[in-house]
Amino acid sequence: GIQVEQSPPDLILQEGANSTLRCNFSDSVNNLQWFHQNPWGQLINLFYIPSGTKQNGRLSATTVATERYSLLYISSSQTTDSGVYFCAVQEGGANSKLTFGKGITLSVRP
């Protein structure tokens, strides 16, 4: 099946700093989503981005489907950005499953 690799595995930032989180995938995908899992375990969808660039406040994401990677940018980080960020991809037909990476653990220090 498709492989999803996220880097770096862990990231520590000072509040106000910017960061880039990377997701590489091994095959063509129809669907790519970024999620944030807060310390209580809740997964929140950040972006649905199979290709192109999207922005939502301090967050933006870019997927270059032809080169099989996606980037999540966090600007002016806040302590509430802490948690685990997951990239998930879907390949193949309509009922193919979403495959998650192992996640990137972000800690933003005040």
Add this chain to the structure above:
Amino acid sequence: EAEVAQSPRYKITEKSQAVAFWCDPISGHATLYWYRQILGQGPELLVQFQDESVVDDSQLPKDRFSAERLKGVDSTLKIQPAELGDSAMYLCASSLNSWDIQYFGAGTRLSVL
């Protein structure tokens, strides 16, 4: 704002006991998913429903796990008997259709003693 509801939030049980988790998806969402997340890893799909039909249960340990979505709305995931290795977070998600944005519930954290 519509949410995916899950209960219970926490469950502690002894091995060999039966446990059940419940999920109510966002109204109108045809696709429902059950995931298992082990600490330090990403969620892994256990079973996917399209309306009341199972479309993927390839990773569901069918000797002890079962899932149903009888009327194509809410769903129940059951484990019988529970084993120590079943300790994990069980997440339910729903989407309008199988290629759309997935919305997750708060999860059930299971501890098997």
